[in-house]
Amino acid sequence: MKKLYIVYSLLVLMILGIAACKKLLPKAPKDDEILDGPVEGLTAEEKIRFLEGDRAFNNEIFTSETGLGPYFVANSCGSCHAGDGKGHPFTTLTRFGQADSTGNTYMNFGAPQLQNRAIPGFSPEQIPAGAAFSKFTPPANTGLGFLEALTDVQILANADPTDANNDGISGVPNYVNAPAYFIPKSHHITWSGKFVGRFGKKAAAIDLWNQTVNAYVQDMGITSEYAMLEPAINGVASPYGDPTPDPEVPSSRVQNLIFYLRTLKAPVQRDQNNSDVQAGKQVFMNIGCEKCHKAEWTTQKADINALSYKTFYPYTDLLLHDMGSGLNDGYTEGTAKTSEWRTPPLWGLGLSKNSQGGQYFLLHDGRATSIQQAIEMHGGEGQSSNSAYQSLSQTEKDQLIKFLESL
């Protein structure tokens, strides 16, 4: 009889244990606490493709046997964009060689990107003497599909090259040469054979295809059908024949990865009903930040239904602005001037610390370690907003920061 009680007790314990299983597992973070995850409304086929791209982006670690390098910056996409967020100085990359809009004169010397690491037995690339250079901290990936779905007409509608409205803000597009594999879509506009760039610190990439192919070959030394040559180093084509036949990644994987980037959700704002956040948003508008960091956009018909006719809030105009001498590194890309930078989207800003090792590394090269510093480093077209910020009361400043951290 006693034995039976023990058996029954064990059975009850087992049932309770199974029932408690889920309760004792870590809970999922809230949707607004993380940057990764797909946009709503993907079909089953699109979700499968998203997952394929997710694996290529976050799980595929390249080694010298699978094509890494021999010269590289990072060995996976995810290592530069942890959790699809902003990067860290550890993976900040360096571009060099172009000092004006006439083009990069160091292309035969390994420009535009420095591969500052190398597999064992190889010496990494050095910046050629006299070459201008700038450092670029990896941006967040989220919501990129919405930005790509915007038409050139929508972007150019905010351009004001001559500052016709006399507000001190111009805003110009970066016109760049398209790579050979680029297939213009109906929403692209050509200008003397060039196209409007919208991705990258200098808006030098026309679309995510362009951006992804460059990242594969320039960041990791991974060739694809779209870029079959390893980067030249110090004027010499790579002497190393790695054991992986070119292309080192199939086109299908590149395309899946692009699809993943296109269908990552837009960051979700937190604490929208908080009175300080609301007051901070008003401060943001009052001191003119929104003139460049344009809050609201709406897509038109897109080839992915989940991206069509969607209103979203990236806080960017995707245009170049002169940010003054303090942020002029002397290096540029496309038709951008050396002091001009594309307005970075502010969405996801408050979650940046979660991908940057617990602290902020803001502006194009991560030189600002707080939002306040980033604002105070605005010069040129951003100077008036910076000055207005300086004259705010401490409460207003705090409200503004709280609003920006809610994004």
Place this chain on the structure above:
Amino acid sequence: MKKAIILCLIILSHQVFSQKDSSFIKRTPADTSKMKMNMDAVYNRPFLTAGKFPVALGGYLEANSSYFGTDGVTEGLSFQIPRLTLFLSSTIKKRIKFLSEIEFEEGGKEIAIEFASMDIELHPLLNLRGGVIMNPIGAFNQNHDGPKWEFISRPISATSIIPSTWSNVGFGIFGKYARNNFVWAYEAYMTNGFDDKIISNSESRTWLPASKENPERFEESSNGVPLITAKTAFRHRKIGEIGVSWMGGVYNKFEDDGLVIDKQRRIDLYAIDFNTNLPRINTYITGEWVWANVDVPETYSQAFGSKLQGGFLDIVQPILKRKVFGWENATLNLAFRTEYVDYNVGNFRETGGNISDHIVAIVPGISFRPSQQTVIRFNYRYHWQTDLLGNPASRTAGFQFGFSTYF
């Protein structure tokens, strides 16, 4: 090879088990005398012997189920058979023994000869050993049989820093000296060693288990420089055992076809292990800590750490020892493990900030032993894993239920 091994085992098992006279088959239980040390683990196993048949047969099986989740995402319930291990041993001549351990991992996906040596005793203080040797680094690598442990998962440091079971082809000596309550023992071997994969792998970290993927490591050394492993240990009958060990050598292929292609790069592991049984309350405590220094090229990625460390501490408290369901001396234990691994001890060159890439875990559990050779285990595991940059840790937790038994 797989078929040949299975055929041999069938023949052997037929010889052993087809006898009708049960007294013909004798079980030689594991020697549980207190003066056994970790280094004796290969001898301290139960075997079946049949009459004058010269070969003894033994082994163990592990099977378990697990239900884990990471940050709210679970793969659900799954069942595993992590290993079925077979032992063969034979006394060839007085003081000449053959011992082997062949492991079928995950249902036969991998078959590994983990141990196959001939031991020749010239004197208790001087024994020769040759063949496939388990390098005596730490304690777990040599003393890893599932039925000996109250935890389903092996310690992380003992599988990912010391890549247990880490065995190689080589030769060496070992010996023991006992007096009153003391035993002193030593082991020293030269074997094949690691290769370049430890810093060129898809884990994106210095990952010593990657060398186990090289199928040729039992045929030839990757670089011609032997890996040296040495251990010394002391045991006091009433206090416990402490061991200190070192394993070091060159891991990279520095020369190819007579040409020097890199400098010789060393790997050195240092470990300390201990175990004790507290008198009166009979609490069993065991632990191990390992440090690894790896010469990683300065120009390679800092994602691959040059210093690693980690260890574990297990506390097992018997709470019931009596006849249960007809099993004499059945034991019910409470168990607790805490473990830590840091795959990259150091600071970023770019920021001076700490490089993270570490795991902290706790594992409470309960185990039931109907006999000393069989354990039924229930573990709850919770671990926090922090990425290279030190971003918020991902949390993984789950339940494991299973058994492990010698047969």
